[in-house]
Amino acid sequence: MLxxxxxxxxxxxxxxxxxxxxxxxxxxxxxxxxxxxxxWPASRFADGSSPIVIAVLGENPFGDELAKLVKGRxxxxxxxxxxxxxDPSEAGAVHVLFICARNDRQLxxxxxxxxxxxxxxxxxxxxxxxxxxxxxFNLVEDKVRFEINQSAGEQAxxxxxxxxxxxxxxxxxxN
Amino acid sequence: MRRFPDLPIKQKLTLIxxxxxxxxxxxxxxxxxxxxxxxxxxxxxxDVASIADxxxxxxxxxxxxxxxxxxxETLKALDAKPHIVAACIYDRSGRVFATYxxxxxxADFSPPPAGPTEHFGSDxxxxxxxxxxxxxNTGTIYLRADLEGIRAQLGRFALILGGxxxxxxxxxxxxxxxxxxxISDPVAELVAITNRVAAEKDYALRAVKRGDDELGRLMxxxxxxxxxxxxxxxxxxxxxxxxxxxxEERTAELRKENAERxxxxxxxxxxxxxxxAQMNASIDGILVVNRAGEKINQNRxxxxxxxxxxDIISERxxxxxxxxxxxxxxxxxxxxxxxxxxxxxPGESSREEIEMQDGRVLDRYTAPVIGxxxxxxxxxxxxxxxTERxxxxxTLRDSEERFAGAFEHxxxxxxxxSPDGHWLRVNRSICGLVGYTEAELLxxxxxxxxxxxxxxxxxDFARRLLAGEIxxxxxxxxxxxxxxxxxxxxxxxSLVRDGRDQPRYFIAQIQDISARKQSEIDLQKAHTELxxxxxxxxxAEIATGVLHNVGNVLNSVNVSATLVADHVRHTKAGNVSxxxxxxxxxxxxxxxxxxxxxRGRMIPDYLGTLSESLTVEHAAILRELDHxxxxxxxxxxxxxxxQTYARxxxxxxxxxxxxxxxxxxxxxxxxxxxxxxxxxxxxxxxxSVMTDxxxxxxxxxxxxxxxxxxxxxxxxxxxxVAVSATSRDDxxxxxxxxNGVGIPAENLTRIFSHGFTTxxxxxxxxxxxxxxxxxxxGGSLTVRSDGPGLxxxxxxxxxxxxxxxxxxxxxx
Numbered sequence: 001m002l003x004x005x006x007x008x009x010x011x012x013x014x015x016x017x018x019x020x021x022x023x024x025x026x027x028x029x030x031x032x033x034x035x036x037x038x039x040w041p042a043s044r045f046a047d048g049s050s051p052i053v054i055a056v057l058g059e060n061p062f063g064d065e066l067a068k069l070v071k072g073r074x075x076x077x078x079x080x081x082x083x084x085x086x087d088p089s090e091a092g093a094v095h096v097l098f099i100c101a102r103n104d105r106q107l108x109x110x111x112x113x114x115x116x117x118x119x120x121x122x123x124x125x126x127x128x129x130x131x132x133x134x135x136x137f138n139l140v141e142d143k144v145r146f147e148i149n150q151s152a153g154e155q156a157x158x159x160x161x162x163x164x165x166x167x168x169x170x171x172x173x174x175n
Numbered sequence: 176m177r178r179f180p181d182l183p184i185k186q187k188l189t190l191i192x193x194x195x196x197x198x199x200x201x202x203x204x205x206x207x208x209x210x211x212x213x214x215x216x217x218x219x220x221x222d223v224a225s226i227a228d229x230x231x232x233x234x235x236x237x238x239x240x241x242x243x244x245x246x247x248e249t250l251k252a253l254d255a256k257p258h259i260v261a262a263c264i265y266d267r268s269g270r271v272f273a274t275y276x277x278x279x280x281x282a283d284f285s286p287p288p289a290g291p292t293e294h295f296g297s298d299x300x301x302x303x304x305x306x307x308x309x310x311x312n313t314g315t316i317y318l319r320a321d322l323e324g325i326r327a328q329l330g331r332f333a334l335i336l337g338g339x340x341x342x343x344x345x346x347x348x349x350x351x352x353x354x355x356x357x358i359s360d361p362v363a364e365l366v367a368i369t370n371r372v373a374a375e376k377d378y379a380l381r382a383v384k385r386g387d388d389e390l391g392r393l394m395x396x397x398x399x400x401x402x403x404x405x406x407x408x409x410x411x412x413x414x415x416x417x418x419x420x421x422x423e424e425r426t427a428e429l430r431k432e433n434a435e436r437x438x439x440x441x442x443x444x445x446x447x448x449x450x451x452a453q454m455n456a457s458i459d460g461i462l463v464v465n466r467a468g469e470k471i472n473q474n475r476x477x478x479x480x481x482x483x484x485x486d487i488i489s490e491r492x493x494x495x496x497x498x499x500x501x502x503x504x505x506x507x508x509x510x511x512x513x514x515x516x517x518x519x520x521p522g523e524s525s526r527e528e529i530e531m532q533d534g535r536v537l538d539r540y541t542a543p544v545i546g547x548x549x550x551x552x553x554x555x556x557x558x559x560x561x562t563e564r565x566x567x568x569x570t571l572r573d574s575e576e577r578f579a580g581a582f583e584h585x586x587x588x589x590x591x592x593s594p595d596g597h598w599l600r601v602n603r604s605i606c607g608l609v610g611y612t613e614a615e616l617l618x619x620x621x622x623x624x625x626x627x628x629x630x631x632x633x634x635d636f637a638r639r640l641l642a643g644e645i646x647x648x649x650x651x652x653x654x655x656x657x658x659x660x661x662x663x664x665x666x667x668x669s670l671v672r673d674g675r676d677q678p679r680y681f682i683a684q685i686q687d688i689s690a691r692k693q694s695e696i697d698l699q700k701a702h703t704e705l706x707x708x709x710x711x712x713x714x715a716e717i718a719t720g721v722l723h724n725v726g727n728v729l730n731s732v733n734v735s736a737t738l739v740a741d742h743v744r745h746t747k748a749g750n751v752s753x754x755x756x757x758x759x760x761x762x763x764x765x766x767x768x769x770x771x772x773x774r775g776r777m778i779p780d781y782l783g784t785l786s787e788s789l790t791v792e793h794a795a796i797l798r799e800l801d802h803x804x805x806x807x808x809x810x811x812x813x814x815x816x817x818q819t820y821a822r823x824x825x826x827x828x829x830x831x832x833x834x835x836x837x838x839x840x841x842x843x844x845x846x847x848x849x850x851x852x853x854x855x856x857x858x859x860x861x862x863s864v865m866t867d868x869x870x871x872x873x874x875x876x877x878x879x880x881x882x883x884x885x886x887x888x889x890x891x892x893x894x895x896v897a898v899s900a901t902s903r904d905d906x907x908x909x910x911x912x913x914n915g916v917g918i919p920a921e922n923l924t925r926i927f928s929h930g931f932t933t934x935x936x937x938x939x940x941x942x943x944x945x946x947x948x949x950x951x952x953g954g955s956l957t958v959r960s961d962g963p964g965l966x967x968x969x970x971x972x973x974x975x976x977x978x979x980x981x982x983x984x985x986x987x
Contacts, residue, residue, distance in 0.1 A: 026241075030240060033239040033240060035309075036239065036308050036309035036311070037236060037239070037308075073311065074310065074311070075309045075310070075311065076309045076310055077310060143241075146240075161236070163233070163235065163236035164236055164240075166236065166245070167236050167237065167240050167242050167245055
């Protein structure tokens, strides 16, 4: 509870402000933590030490928060690489792709392209969810929570840990 | 509880076996328990650690995604593990993320240590485990388990162990109790034999050997010892019997000796007692000293004689006592020299007299103490106090000398005369008296020189003296002087008898009374003259008394006269003439003056008062004149009395005693009143007396006056003079008592002497003449006083009838 209070922040659309909001700091941490509970197909890595690549498509609301967060940390022996991409075609080469709510208009083509490409797509809007995004952030009682589209995940060839699934807000309740 | 060393060997052996078994079992049990405890702990840690891993794994997502509710849910699963009492999940930075039970506050949990740890407390296990996800440390889980499980396990284990030990001990006891007999039975048998040998003294007993171990050898040794004792005991028995016989013989001898000794001792005691009694009964001080100079015995008398103090009495060496004794002597050196000589010559005896410093004379005797065999054992000393004897001898010698001197030089003639009349010794005075020499006198008898006319009477007296009818006699007789004339002597003769009451000699004292005869005649004449002179002196004394008494009465006369003069001087009679003048002035209008004039109107009242006053004055003057007359009568009587003395005979008349006392008091009434003296009268009914009233009055006035004077001089308050009259056996006693200055004891006898007075202005005739007068009346005047300040009582005693008239008596 103490922690949740610390994470409290005014819900704000992603933007390129110099000061990253509390909400996005949490979302950045969550992005990192997701990598621990998701298993990618072996084909997605060149070898055992290839890094896990987290990419932000288009506008980056995290600033350099993500880069600071992952620096020096390893998940299952892999380093974490942060990338900003603008071209949706580049998205197929990453492992986690975050799409800011402001980039909603690019959603359809991007998500369709990545449907079975072994990429964990993470968004933050209803549109993203309905467009077939795998994990969608939402705010429950001012706390950052998320829902998981399990079938989309399976389609993308990802194994999502039951522990993570357990924590997710059921999609139905949202609608 | 018996001490271990006192326990029988049987029990000792059993106890030792049991103790060894018990120690072994306890050690084994301790090892087992220690091991089992370690195992239990390890199992518990494994169990709790596995739970921690499971919970940590289940909570990792919740931790990663900050879902505390989910974490708490996960911890809730611990409800299924009752021995986990508390749990906590910390986040990566060590802050408490979730707790179990849910209500447990975060502050109850301490910060997690780095890395996995487990720690056993007294009743709990604290276990920390890191939570890893994807190889990364995400947080820490903490579990607290109670130790109930271990306790329960240990309890069961202890129960089993206890049971096993109990059974083991029972078995061990059963085995020990059987096996110890191998050792204890032979020992018990040995002990039994020892006891029998000790009790029965039967040294023929032997122990039966069972094996050839140490016990077997011990029995061999024991048997051998018994055999030796047996043989020695026989020898000892014989020696003992011999000894007993000898002791019996010796005892009999001793008993006999003892009886003899006792008899001898009793003899000795009796002899000693006799000797002691003899010594102590002796009037001599006796000291026995042995040859070593030690005191053997000394009697009480010696101690008294030498005045030996207690500490020296107990001294054994005679020297100390000797030194003490010698110090009391006049010539100690002489004595010491003598003693030294005697001790150096133990066989000698000697006797001497010792003069002591305190004047005593001791007779000292000493002789050697010689036994029957002629051996000298020591020396006996005897001391006798011969002071009295010495003194008596000296006194006798002195008195003999004195007597001889007195005899020889006596101013009267003294002679010893044999019963037949021969002069045995004569002194110088007799020789001078009768004119013979001593030798001439001793050749004749007293009969030879006695005047023949006086011889018969002298011889008669001498015969009666010799017969014992009289003790001495005194006669006047005459001797014939050698020259032929007669000498008158007063002869006093007594007889001296010897021890058998036989007459030895007369002692005659012969006094020449020729001269005395003449002086007797002269004396007679002088006496007659003296009587005359005395009488004249007595008359003078009476005259002085009379004057004294007249003087006393004149005092009262003077007072009365002064009072009358005062009354006349202050009389109100003068006022009558003033009245007369007033009347003369108003002669013309007398009635008007008496009725109208205010002064005139007062006159009748004034006249009444004046007449009353004059009456009182008149009465007073008459009273004083009466006193005056009484006093003058008294003076007249005194003068008459002097005339009576001149006639040497008083006029006797019958008078009332109380009337006389009252007269005497009245004469002194004024001065008694003036000095505030209270009079107390106490008269019994007294018969009238036939006496010379004026002499009695003279005495009484004197006594009352003296009593008053004594009161006045004392200056005290409450002055009292008490007068009483009593009668008994035809005699009347008048006592006058005062509480004045009193009379010192030394003055009581002198107070009636002529000229004695204690008053400055007194002339000392009062009491002297009063006493004389009282005697003249056949009565007496006596005084009694307890001392100065205590008052005095004079008592005049008178016969009711006058004494027979005798002129000479009244003068003397």
